[in-house]
Amino acid sequence: MIRVGDVLVSKGEGGVYGERELDGYRVWDPYRSKLAALYLVGTGIELPPDMKVLYLGAANGTTVSHVADYVDVVYAVEFAPRPMQDLLEVARRRKNVMPILADASCPEQYAPLVETVGLLYQDVAQPDQAAIALKNCVFLKKGGYLILMLKTRSVDIRKEPAEVFRDTLDILMSAGLTVIKSTWLAPYHQDHAAIVCTK
Amino acid sequence: MQSCWFGDVEAGQCTPFTGDAAACARRVREIHISMDPFVPLDWQQAVSCGVCRDRAEYLALLQKVCIAGSEQAVREQYAAKDVELLQMVRTLDEIDTVTNVLSERVADWYQIRHPSFSRKYRRTPAHVLVKSISERNRERGGGALGKVATEITCLADARTALAKEVSARACEVMPNTSALIGGLVAARLLSHAGGLKKLSRLPASAIQVLGARTALFAHIRTHAPAPKHGIIFQHRRVHNAPREVRGKVARVLAGKLAIAARLDYYRGCAVPVFLDDAQARIDRAGTTDGEGKEQ
Numbered sequence: 436m437i438r439v440g441d442v443l444v445s446k447g448e449g450g451v452y453g454e455r456e457l458d459g460y461r462v463w464d465p466y467r468s469k470l471a472a473l474y475l476v477g478t479g480i481e482l483p484p485d486m487k488v489l490y491l492g493a494a495n496g497t498t499v500s501h502v503a504d505y506v507d508v509v510y511a512v513e514f515a516p517r518p519m520q521d522l523l524e525v526a527r528r529r530k531n532v533m534p535i536l537a538d539a540s541c542p543e544q545y546a547p548l549v550e551t552v553g554l555l556y557q558d559v560a561q562p563d564q565a566a567i568a569l570k571n572c573v574f575l576k577k578g579g580y581l582i583l584m585l586k587t588r589s590v591d592i593r594k595e596p597a598e599v600f601r602d603t604l605d606i607l608m609s610a611g612l613t614v615i616k617s618t619w620l621a622p623y624h625q626d627h628a629a630i631v632c633t634k
Numbered sequence: 635m636q637s638c639w640f641g642d643v644e645a646g647q648c649t650p651f652t653g654d655a656a657a658c659a660r661r662v663r664e665i666h667i668s669m670d671p672f673v674p675l676d677w678q679q680a681v682s683c684g685v686c687r688d689r690a691e692y693l694a695l696l697q698k699v700c701i702a703g704s705e706q707a708v709r710e711q712y713a714a715k716d717v718e719l720l721q722m723v724r725t726l727d728e729i730d731t732v733t734n735v736l737s738e739r740v741a742d743w744y745q746i747r748h749p750s751f752s753r754k755y756r757r758t759p760a761h762v763l764v765k766s767i768s769e770r771n772r773e774r775g776g777g778a779l780g781k782v783a784t785e786i787t788c789l790a791d792a793r794t795a796l797a798k799e800v801s802a803r804a805c806e807v808m809p810n811t812s813a814l815i816g817g818l819v820a821a822r823l824l825s826h827a828g829g830l831k832k833l834s835r836l837p838a839s840a841i842q843v844l845g846a847r848t849a850l851f852a853h854i855r856t857h858a859p860a861p862k863h864g865i866i867f868q869h870r871r872v873h874n875a876p877r878e879v880r881g882k883v884a885r886v887l888a889g890k891l892a893i894a895a896r897l898d899y900y901r902g903c904a905v906p907v908f909l910d911d912a913q914a915r916i917d918r919a920g921t922t923d924g925e926g927k928e929q
Contacts, residue, residue: 508693516708523708526701531693533700536707546667547638548700551674573672 436474436481436505443471447504451525452497461501465623468498469558469584472623473631478616480554480580480631482506487552489574491539491567492559494518496525496532502556503532510549514538540567542574549574555581560589565606572612575634581612584620585628596626607632637665638675639699640685648683655695659703715807716830722800723821729793736786737764743779761790809904810894814912815869815887822865823891834899841895842866842888866891875920886919 437444437460444460455462465472473479482488482505493499493511495518503509508531513519519536526532537544539559555575557568568583575581585603587596600617608614612632620627636643639662641650651658677692686692711717737760744767745751753763764783771780801817808830811820826844827833836844843850845864852858862881866888867873875883890912897905 507689516711519704519708523701523704526697530690530697533693533697534704535700536704543667543669544663546669546672547662547665547675548696549674550677570669573669574674 436479443474445501445504447500448528451500452495461504463501468501469620469624469627469629470498470502470556470582472620472627473582473584473618473629476620476623477618477629478631480582482554486554487550488554488556489549489552489571491555491557491571493522493534494558495521496534498558499532500525500529503529506554507531508533510535510545510552512537512539512545540570542571551576553579555579556584557582558584560586562590564590565603568607569610572610572634577634579634580615581607581630581632581634583607583630583632585630587626587628596628600628603628604630636673636675637667638679639696640680641683643679643683648679650683650685655698655702656706658699659706662699662703714830716824719800719803719807719821720825720829722796722803723818723825726793726796726800727822727825729789729796733761733786733789733793736782737761740764740767740779740783740786747779761786808895808898809902810897810909811891813904813909814890814894814916815866819865819868822868823895826865830895830899834895836892836895838885838889838892841891842884871916871920879920883916883919887916890916 437446439457439460442457443463443465444457445463446460449456449461451461452467454464463471463474465475470479482502484505484507486506488502488506488509490499490502490509490511493513496511499509499511499522510533511522511526512535513522514537516536519534522532522534526534533548535545535548539557540561540563552574553576555568555571557564557571559567561567564583564585568581572581583603585600587594587599590599590603600619604614604617607630612634614630614632616629616631618629620629639651639658641648643649651661653661677689680686680692680695681688686695741753741760741763744763745753758766764786767780768783768787770776771784797818800821801812804817804821804824805812808820808824811823811833814820815823823841823844824830824833827836827841833841843861843864844866846861847864849858849861853860863872863884866884869887872880872884872887893908894912897908
């Protein structure tokens with residue numbers, strides 16, 4: 436990952452969401468992007484230039500644009516039409532962003548478009564986050580990575596975040612994934628956890 | 635046989651799909667893939683298929699298809715009749731909030747300017763006062779206070795026009811519901827439910843208390859009395875009903891609204907037979923004697 440001093444950055448065309456630039460690099464703000472927060476609080480995985488990424492919950496394309504700066508191609512799946520309008524604008528300016536308006540819990544909707552990927556990144560605010568991730572693991576190559584951004588408050592508001600975190604880890608491990616690293620994203624994001632696994 | 639966006643692959647034989655990006659995107663939506671077992675597509679098949687020469691060209695083609703498909707899907711979702719109505723009615727309600735807050739503020743400001751002024755015994759609600767301030771501003775020319783007052787009256791005019799449009803649009807989008815409860819209230823129900831599809835899938839009991847969330851949760855948590863009505867209270871037949879039958883009217887009305895919303899969503903046109911029957915039933919519920927019973 437590229438850093439300028441302590442600041443995480445990426446190399447690409449700027450001005451996507453008014454981000455600052457530093458020495459010609461785009462500053463990747465950990466308060467806005469959970470993936471950036473993961474790199475800063477712990478170990479995110481490297482994003483080599485030949486990597487293919489399936490990104491579930493692409494939203495406005497903020498994080499997508501940074502990921503796309505590093506990798507070969509990003510398949511960006513988003514369900515809601517409003518953020519999709521922004522995502523489309525990002526895609527029009529970046530050759531390697533593939534916007535897909537589809538429901539991440541129905542991978543058959545976008546199966547004809549997506550190839551085998553090396554990284555499955557998931558950031559959806561759904562109660563069955565782990566199940567959605569597992570359904571999409573069919574796109575993940577052997578030895579590929581799954582990064583799951585767990586919004587504990589969206590899974591179950593009545594449960595303690597730590598409990599949701601444990602339950603999700605159990606689901607992922609019992610499905611045969613190996614958890615490499617799991618961490619909370621404080622102080623950047625409250626009650627959000629990141630889980631990195633391999634298949 | 636495996637189908638993917640660029641063509642069909644069968645026993646090593648590949649048939650490329652010919653057509654522009656939009657046609658290709660439409661085809662992608664019709665492909666049904668079984669996910670068990672599932673092998674993701676291999677981009678090099680596209681090369682052997684003759685669709686493209688290298689990776690860059692593959693990605694460029696795929697991106698065109700993805701963008702065309704997503705643009706089309708967004709357009710379709712926005713073309714639904716209720717989507718714009720949702721924004722219109724939310725704007726309307728927000729204008730109400732804003733003008734109320736600003737009017738009170740301007741009235742307070744005016745009182746500071748005129749220490750001897752009082753609104754007591756004058757029957758001047760804030761919006762009337764704002765209007766008079768703005769008129770005085772036009773005659774004599776004034777400072778920021780007058781300008782702000784003028785803006786508020788402008789906003790109030792815009793609100794009147796918008797309310798008419800919302801009403802008309804609601805009658806078009808949800809003819810049955812609007813006939814029972816009026817366009818404006820029908821549109822508010824729609825806005826709280828989040829769309830016609832969602833409204834049509836709500837049970838009558840939920841429609842009855844739609845918009846009374848605080849009271850409903852207070853009831854569930856602390857066993858406070860249950861709310862009898864939410865937004866539907868705004869309809870005259872509920873708020874004009876005698877207190878002791880108000881809950882009953884709300885219940886009957888909500889029951890008929892649930893049916894009306896389903897008719898609106900699935901049929902999309904007014905159903906006079908249902909409407910006459912429903913109106914009579916709701917009117918009957920509003921009478922205090924025992925006639926309101928279901929026959």
